[in-house]
Amino acid sequence: MRRLSTTRWLAVLLLSFSGLAWAAEPQGLDALLQQVQQAAGQDAKLNAEREQRFLADKNQQAAMVGKAEADLAQAKAKADAVRARFAANQKAIADLKDKLKARAGDYIQVQGAVKEAAGAFRAIASESLVSAQVPDRMPTLDALADQDGYPSVADLEHFWVGLQQELVQGGRIARFTAPVVDADGKRESREVIRIGSFTAFSGGHYLVFDPQAGALTELTRQPSHHWRALAADFADAKDDGRHEAMIDPSHGSLLVQEALRPTLRQRIAQGGTIAYVIITIGVFGAALAVWQLVFLLRTGRRVRAQLGDIGHPRTDNPLGRVLAAFRGDAAAGVGDGEVLELRLSEAILREIPALERFQPLLRLIIAAGPLLGLVGTVTGMIITFQVIQEQGAGDPRLMAGGISQAMITTVLGLGVAVPMLFINAILSARSRVLVQILDEQSAGLLARHIETQQEQGDAPRA
Template structure:
């Protein structure tokens, strides 16, 4: 029993110990809750105070902003009033200025218009290549929005006088030009008034868009020497080509085809016409020289008929009866006729061929014309007739072939007529002298029989 009570007392001691510990923890928890509640209340009070302070500050800022806004509106109204007053003053000043200016505005408009018109003239003047700053000044006067100064008016008058003075002057000056290859180079340029500009290499043209001088890509045929001589001359009077269009006419003249280019435009038919024309000319020249020499020798032989020579047809005809004792008139006449006929082919040589060439020339020209027109119509069919330059090739071939045909036919016609007349004259001399020789032999034979 005693043991049992001891175990019971021990259990009570151990059971009471946890209960005491739990009670102590609850007290501490309550204490912590109270402390937290006090701290939260203190924080809320501080927040309320800060909110109130911020509210007062915001109210003060709002008041200040409203005050500033009212002041700004007042200043804006004052500025508007001053602006309106200023606009009125400006309008009044403009009115007074217009009244005071009067005819000055019309004078300025006339000056600006005159400067603009003169600027167009200067842009196409060769003098501008020597004085390139003129264009910028005239642009400023023509486009300025204010009345020009006295200095500007004096300079404008000076440019008018300069243009008039330079129109009658030959000047030499260095300038940058564009050569035939499109490269820029610095050379000495000679300007003849307002008409022509040139260098030792040839004539120049003015580029209106840049005011720069450019060497003509093709120089006018036959005038290059004049440009070189005039450019290199230091004194004296020398011929030179004057172009009133400032290079445009020279450019057009230079674009004209040369003789070789014209011949090339004739095509294959043109070459054939030229070939037969050259052949006819050579043959005609050969026969002309032959007949000329024969005529000289025949005239020499006429002065000494009694001594025939073998270097001319008349001498050979006269010598045909030398040593012949035949007295039969028919035989003598036949032998003389044979001698004359033997010489006639040489005197009439190439005449038939020349007549054929004269007839063939225009026919070949007509053939070239037909071929050229066929080419022209083919081009029209392919690209239309809008660009005449595309048809120029066929038309040129047609015209050049006709011209070449007539050029060989007409001269050869006259030459052949001359050769025929000359050969007939020599043949007639042979016939006359043969008849005279025959009469002389017959007369001698009759006297012998008598």
């Protein structure tokens, strides 16, 4: 402070001398001394004020430091108390958890068992047809299967009721009204008939349960007409007796596979043009065979009737016409046995074409059926190899068309040839029997005629 005051005095003196030098009229040493003294007094006063302010600030800072230290000590005391309470609470929580585990006992295992059972039953209920009739049980199963806490008594009761409901309804036939989504995507309420948890149908159309839509949906492709008619008859039954119905134990999977199975018309269409050619030939051959079989049956019945009355030949059967021709020749005076034999052979040969009619054509059909089937097989294999070349062999469904054509044409060819083979054998056997009857009767007639002539020739000599 002393050094600072000296410096200030020197500065005041320099200013004073400068002001004296520049003044227009000097004021004298007394005035200068007075100014210096006044300046010195003012500086001392300023220094005293500064010292007082510094001392005041120092005391204030000391007080603030003391207060801060007191606050720090108080905060440390509070923190220690909080730590002590936290440790005590942690210990209390651990003790309570131990007591909870001890008191809960097997309830923790019950929680895991209920969660696992609810998840398994939810998977079953999501595909069960009973859920279409009782849709409000799914939220409860979802809550039990997904929860992390302990299930309540009410939740366990709902779960038990759901299990009992599935068990009881699985053995009942029920009629109820529920929303049904048809093949066009239209949703409407219909009367549904449910057979257990296996099969459901409405209006003759089979239904499956869609868990995403939460409703029954019609199969896009329904099974064959037989199964649909069976469902319609079951729905129209009014009594409580026994009625036939289709049961799908796979909850719709087998029903979908049955619906995807092609009908007979669709299978024939898979065979292509060759399949229709084979069927046309088969139908034509079958019509000819049936016609000839009916003709042979009627002719055989008339021939057997003629055998019972040889003396009165009728022209409505081959045997009667042969007998009539023989008697006509005999009445005309033809006595030579060889000539009569030739005349009988001519009459029999005249009847044979009608008896063996269509047999050569049927044999041709028998041979052509498998050959046409082989043509279809080769064509189908060509289509299959072409698809493999273009698309690869990664997807077997792409090759199904060619393979179907190959197999179907083969089956159709054999299906035409094998029945025609048996039918032709039957026709051939029956025609041979009739021809044999004609040969036997003609030979007998000729023998008796020759014997009669010989007896007439020997009579005069006797």
